[in-house]
Amino acid sequence: xxxxxxxxxxxxxxxxxxxxxxxxxxxxxxxxxxxxxxxxxxxxxxxxxxxxxxxxxxxxxxxxxxxxxxxxxxxxxxxxxxxxxxxxxxxxxxxxxxxxxxxxxxxxxxxxxxxxxxxxxxxxxxxxxxxxxxxxxxxxxxxxxxxxxxxxxxxxxxxxxxxxxxxxxxxxxxxxxxxxxxxxxxxxxxxxxxxxxxxxxxxxxxxxxxxxxxxxxxxxxxxxxxxxxxxxxxxxxxxxxxxxxxxxxxxxxxxxxxxxxxxxxxxxxxxxxxxxxxxxxxxxxxxxxxxxxxxxxxxxxxxxxxxxxxxxxxxxxxxxxxxxxxxxxxxxxxxxxxxxxxxxxxxxxxxxxxxxxxxxxxxxxxxxxxxxxxxxxxxxxxxxxxxxxxxxxxxxxxxxxxxxxxxxxxxxxxxxx
Amino acid sequence: xxxxxxxxxxxxxxxxxxxxxxxxxxxxxxxxxxxxxxxxxxxxxxxxxxxxxxxxxxxxxxxxxxxxxxxxxxxxxxxxxxxxxxxxxxxxxxxxxxxxxxxxxxxxxxxxxxxxxxxxxxxxxxxxxxxxxxxxxxxxxxxxxxxxxxxxxxxxxxxxxxxxxxxxxxxxxxxxxxxxxxxxxxxxxxxxxxxxxxxxxxxxxxxxxxxxxxxxxxxxxxxxxxxxxxxxxxxxxxxxxxxxxxxxxxxxxxxxxxxxxxxxxxxxxxxxxxxxxxxxxxxxxxxxxxxxxxxxxxxxxxxxxxxxxxxxxxx
Numbered sequence: 001x002x003x004x005x006x007x008x009x010x011x012x013x014x015x016x017x018x019x020x021x022x023x024x025x026x027x028x029x030x031x032x033x034x035x036x037x038x039x040x041x042x043x044x045x046x047x048x049x050x051x052x053x054x055x056x057x058x059x060x061x062x063x064x065x066x067x068x069x070x071x072x073x074x075x076x077x078x079x080x081x082x083x084x085x086x087x088x089x090x091x092x093x094x095x096x097x098x099x100x101x102x103x104x105x106x107x108x109x110x111x112x113x114x115x116x117x118x119x120x121x122x123x124x125x126x127x128x129x130x131x132x133x134x135x136x137x138x139x140x141x142x143x144x145x146x147x148x149x150x151x152x153x154x155x156x157x158x159x160x161x162x163x164x165x166x167x168x169x170x171x172x173x174x175x176x177x178x179x180x181x182x183x184x185x186x187x188x189x190x191x192x193x194x195x196x197x198x199x200x201x202x203x204x205x206x207x208x209x210x211x212x213x214x215x216x217x218x219x220x221x222x223x224x225x226x227x228x229x230x231x232x233x234x235x236x237x238x239x240x241x242x243x244x245x246x247x248x249x250x251x252x253x254x255x256x257x258x259x260x261x262x263x264x265x266x267x268x269x270x271x272x273x274x275x276x277x278x279x280x281x282x283x284x285x286x287x288x289x290x291x292x293x294x295x296x297x298x299x300x301x302x303x304x305x306x307x308x309x310x311x312x313x314x315x316x317x318x319x320x321x322x323x324x325x326x327x328x329x330x331x332x333x334x335x336x337x338x339x340x341x342x343x344x345x346x347x348x349x350x351x352x353x354x355x356x357x358x359x360x361x362x363x364x365x366x367x368x369x370x371x372x373x374x375x376x377x378x379x380x381x382x383x384x385x386x387x388x389x390x391x392x393x394x395x396x397x398x399x400x401x402x403x404x405x406x407x408x409x410x411x412x413x414x415x416x417x
Numbered sequence: 418x419x420x421x422x423x424x425x426x427x428x429x430x431x432x433x434x435x436x437x438x439x440x441x442x443x444x445x446x447x448x449x450x451x452x453x454x455x456x457x458x459x460x461x462x463x464x465x466x467x468x469x470x471x472x473x474x475x476x477x478x479x480x481x482x483x484x485x486x487x488x489x490x491x492x493x494x495x496x497x498x499x500x501x502x503x504x505x506x507x508x509x510x511x512x513x514x515x516x517x518x519x520x521x522x523x524x525x526x527x528x529x530x531x532x533x534x535x536x537x538x539x540x541x542x543x544x545x546x547x548x549x550x551x552x553x554x555x556x557x558x559x560x561x562x563x564x565x566x567x568x569x570x571x572x573x574x575x576x577x578x579x580x581x582x583x584x585x586x587x588x589x590x591x592x593x594x595x596x597x598x599x600x601x602x603x604x605x606x607x608x609x610x611x612x613x614x615x616x617x618x619x620x621x622x623x624x625x626x627x628x629x630x631x632x633x634x635x636x637x638x639x640x641x642x643x644x645x646x647x648x649x650x651x652x653x654x655x656x657x658x659x660x661x662x663x664x665x666x667x668x669x670x671x672x673x674x675x676x677x678x679x680x681x682x683x684x685x686x687x688x689x690x691x692x693x694x695x696x697x698x699x700x701x702x703x704x705x706x707x708x709x710x711x712x713x714x715x716x717x718x719x720x721x722x723x724x725x726x727x728x729x730x731x732x
Contacts, residue, residue, distance in 0.1 A: 005457045006427065010420040022656050025666045025675070048458040057665075070680070071661040072588065081426070085457075088422035090472045096428065097435060097475055097487055104488035125483040128471025149423065150494025166491035172500075172517040181557065182512040186503045189589055191532055195499040198424045202489060213560045215599070217590040219661050228419050234527035258530075263537045263592035264692075266657045271533075316535055333722060340573065347540040376695035383715030386722050403719065405698035410713050412720070 003041060005048045006087035011289060013082060014225050016042040017067075018286060020054070021079075021222060024066025027059075049081055071219035075212030076187060079224045080197040091132060095142045098122060100165065103152065108164035111140045169202040180205050181213055188216050191234070191259070194227050220266030226285040233259060233270050233285075236293045240300040242275075246289040254281075255298050257307050260317045269317045273303050280310060282317040310369075315350060318370040326371035328352075328395070330378060331363045331387040341384065348377065361386060371395045375402075382406075423490065430456045430464050432490070435475060438482040448480070498526035505529060507544040511553045534591065541594030542612045553587075555617040556598060560584050563626055567618040568600075570609055577615070582607075583624045608684070641689065641708055643677045644669060644701040651699040658692060676703075686711075 007013060015033065019026065020043075028039050043065055046054050050067070057064045069078065098118050103109060109117070115136050123129040143163050146152045152163045169175060174183065180203060187196030223230075236243045237256040245252045254272035257280065261268050268285040313325060334341045345354045345364055352366025368374065371392040378388070379402060390396050407413075422428060433451045437443040448468070452461045467473045476482050492500075502525040503509055504516040543549050559566050569579045582600035588608070589596050596611040645655050652675055656666060663680040681689055690711055693700055702708050 005459055005463070006425070022653070022660060023666060024664075025668060048460075051458060066665070068663045068665065070663045083420060084424055084426045084429075086420050086422040086425050088425070088427075090467070092422060093428065093431065094473050094475060096423065097431065097484060100490065101435075101484040101487045105485040122474065122483050125477060126471075126474040127478065129474035132474065148494075149418070149421070150497065151423070151491045165488065167519050168489045168491050170489060172492070172519050174517075177561070178512050178514055182503075182509070182514060185508075185512075185589070186506070189508070189591060190499075190503060190506065192419075192499060192526065194419065195496055195526075196503075199492075199496055199500070201424075201429060202492070213557060213586055215586045215588045217588055217597075217661070218592040220657070222657070222660060231419050231526075234531055237531045238528055258533050260533045260535050263534050263590075264658065265536075265654060266660055267654075314535070343540070347538040348536075349539075350536065375697070379697045380691045380694050382694055383718040384722070385719060402697035403716070403723075406712075406716055407720070409698060409701050410709070410716055412713065412716055 003044065004087065005045060006085050007045065008087050010083070010086075010228060013042065013045070013085075014286075017046065017079070017082065018222060018225055020046070020065055021067045024068065025064060027062045027064055029062070045085075046082075049085060050078055053078055069221060071221065072215045072217055075184060075214060075216075076197055076200070077193065077219070077221045077224050079221050080187075080194045083194050083197075083224070083227065084201075091134075091138070092142075094132065095134075095139070099139075099142065099146070099152075103163060103165045108155070108162040110160050110162060111136055111143060114143070114163070115139050169199060174199065175203050184212060185214055188214070188219060191223075191261075192227060192231060194224055218263060222266060222286075223261070223268055226268060226288075229285050229288045229291045230259065230268070232291040232293060236291075239293070240298050241293045242296040242298060243272075243291050244294055245283070245291045247283055247287050248289075253294070255300075255303070257303070259285075262316075271307075271317060271319075273298075273307075277321075279321065280307060280319050282319060313351065313368050315366075315368040315370065316373045318373045320370050323369055325367045325369065326390065326392040326395075327365070327367050328371050328374060328378075328390045328392075329363065329365050329387070330381065330385060331357065331361050332381050332384040333360055333386050334362055334384070335360060372398065375399065419495070423493070426456055427460065427464060428490075430460060431468070431473070431475070432487060434464075434468065435482055435484060435487045438476060438480060439484065439486045441481065443476070443480040443482075445480070494523075495526065497523045501525040502527055502529060510545060511550055513550070513554060537591065538593050538595075542596055548615075549612065552611060552614050552617045553596070555619055556584060556587060556611075559619055560586065563623050565620040565622045565624055566600075567620055568598075568609060568614055569616040570614045572613070580607075580609075581620065582609075587611075637683045638680055639683050639686070639705060641679045641681065641705060642703040643679065643693065644703055645675045645677055645696075646699050646701075647673045647675060648699060651696065655696060655700060690715075 028036060031039050034042065053069065054065055054067055057066065099114060102114055102117050115134065118134060143152060147154055150166055153166050155162050155164070173179065183196050183199050184205065187193040187200060190196070233243060233256045237258060240255070242253050242255055245254055254274055257271045257273055259268065259270050260282065269282045270285060271280055271282045274281050332341065342362055345362060349364060349366070351368065352364060354362060354364050357363045371390050372395050375395060375398055378399060382403070388396065388399060430452050433455060434443060434448055437447055437451065448465050449461055452464045456464060468476050475484060497520060501520050501523045504520065505525060506529060556566065565581060566584055567579060567581050569577060571577050580602045582602045585599040585601065587596050588599055598609045598611060600607050600609060645652055655677065659677070659679055665678045667676050669676045686708065690708065693702060694712070694715065702712055
């Protein structure tokens with residue numbers, strides 16, 4: 001088969017790109033999930049799309065392709081470009097430009113008038129055009145598709161349907177400079193920013209626009225790869241529809257309640273109601289192979305009430321089946337001039353209470369469903385903790401284990417006490 | 418539908434080619450140049466050929482086109498809905514724009530409250546505060562016009578300072594939910610929190626952005642080497658967490674152990690330290706020695722504190 005830069009389905013590139021970007025140390029032979037030919041094609045495609053950003057390291061055991069980016073250096077997520085790679089037929093592309101040109105010129109046409117104009121004005125002039133074998137139903141199908149996409153609108157005149165073009169970015173005045181900056185910003189700072197990047201392309205504001213007025217810190221480019229799943233889940237969560245999901249080879253029917261994104265670790269989850277378990281569960285978006293809305297709509301109000309109540313005690317996305325509140329108490333020492341530590345506690349605490357209990361000691365208390373989830377945050381206060389206790393004894397044990405192992409790791413003497 | 422050919426690079430290339438053709442400006446050379454600029458690496462081997470072999474019958478043999486001028490592509494419903502959601506975001510007010518009238522009746526793509534940033538810091542910037550918006554606007558203008566700024570702000574200790582600066586760019590962090598202004602002040606790369614700025618004066622002097630960028634490039638980059646023990650999915654968590662930085666990973670030659678080299682700005686070291694600590698015993702800093710020492714100091718202080726409870730000191 002001839003190599004093509006374009007792809008039919010995005011999910012093919014999702015796995016490969018994530019692996020190259022996130023890990024970046026696997027050689028061709030180590031991609032067990034892909035045969036050698038598929039690996040070569042995916043790698044070559046990626047080279048076509050993002051060019052020099054894909055780097056190659058030569059090691060004694062072979063070449064390793066990887067992708068590494070400092071988010072502050074790119075005003076627009078370079079991975080958005082991978083969404084502009086969908087394959088199409090010759091007819092798709094040709095009809096697209098025929099219809100756009102005709103509808104723009106006329107202000108509105110019927111399907112029949114479009115077909116006649118194509119034959120009279122275009123096919124009569126361009127060699128080999130008659131090979132397209134175009135008929136009325138094909139034009140109608142394309143116009144219906146474009147209507148669903150929102151590119152064209154339809155009005156009735158008598159018993160005829162007149163198709164016309166929808167407004168452009170210029171009609172919305174998006175070509176004005178403040179809008180361009182606004183779109184640049186939100187393309188990187190709002191979910192589904194890839195759509196903003198499409199808008200920037202309408203306005204001819206390219207990825208290469210540099211230097212940009214904005215830069216982005218803690219920007220996790222990989223989120224873009226889950227765009228299709230994100231879109232489907234957000235729509236379903238808004239409509240209350242059941243979604244049919246494929247997660248790690250499992251087929252599930254679930255009701256999305258909300259999306260939960262980590263701004264610190266880049267992980268993205270969906271919190272769903274599972275009608276079979278009659279409970280709320282969370283799934284990582286990158287594990288969801290496919291998500292499709294069904295026609296079944298649920299009455300969300302009672303679920304939302306339950307969800308809001310449960311939400312109050314969630315530290316992250318963990319929702320143990322045996323749900324009992326667990327309590328945590330941590331006291332930390334804050335020396336003179338270290339008030340920024342108190343600010344840290346207050347701004348990072350998510351839930352619970354912060355209070356001063358001694359001249360230089362501040363106490364944090366909280367009740368959550370899964371106290372173990374707090375361990376990474378608690379560890380960030382190592383060096384200041386003067387007291388720690390939890391109703392979850394495993395958490396206490398894990399913190400102790402962290403300290404013991406870290407003392408060993410850094411060659412510090414262990415005190416028997 | 419997010420993955421659709423109408424958003425594709427090939428459609429964009431053909432649109433540009435047809436624009437040239439309808440103005441009588443299309444030549445073999447300009448066609449190739451257009452594709453090379455807007456297309457993918459090998460698009461120049463596909464698009465010109467398809468346009469001339471009859472596969473995409475849009476051009477005459479002389480590279481003119483019988484098509485009337487092709488308009489800019491209309492906005493799709495998806496794009497309009499995304500814009501509608503954007504207009505409801507509190508940060509939208511920073512740009513002093515109004516929701517376009519043509520979006521009336523369009524439903525938002527999603528309700529922003531359905532997205533929960535569960536670990537976002539709680540002290541985000543005051544996006545609806547008029548003074549804050551004015552400062553944002555003044556800074557945006559100076560970045561566009563390359564003019565210097567006189568900025569008065571209160572620092573972390575609450576002391577008021579006034580600096581004349583060359584602005585570089587506005588940096589945004591979703592984690593902090595804050596804007597920071599990167600500037601050059603007295604030949605040094607510095608960062609100012611927008612929320613701490615109390616006044617912004619645009620000066621008449623302009624600057625050469627290349628010189629300013631040079632300062633940024635000179636800002637010291639450090640490299641840290643971390644040893645990761647991959648237990649309970651630690652490797653994936655660590656690599657995702659640091660994926661916004663330049664990094665390189667390799668197996669360490671021991672089962673389940675990896676080496677990660679990270680490039681970071683020196684002024685990000687405190688934050689890096691906190692993130693590394695959050696992984697506990699699963700991540701060990703091997704270098705630089707400065708970072709190793711900082712962790713050792715933290716551990717020593719911790720050992721001392723647990724052995725000497727604060728209530729004993731108070732007695």
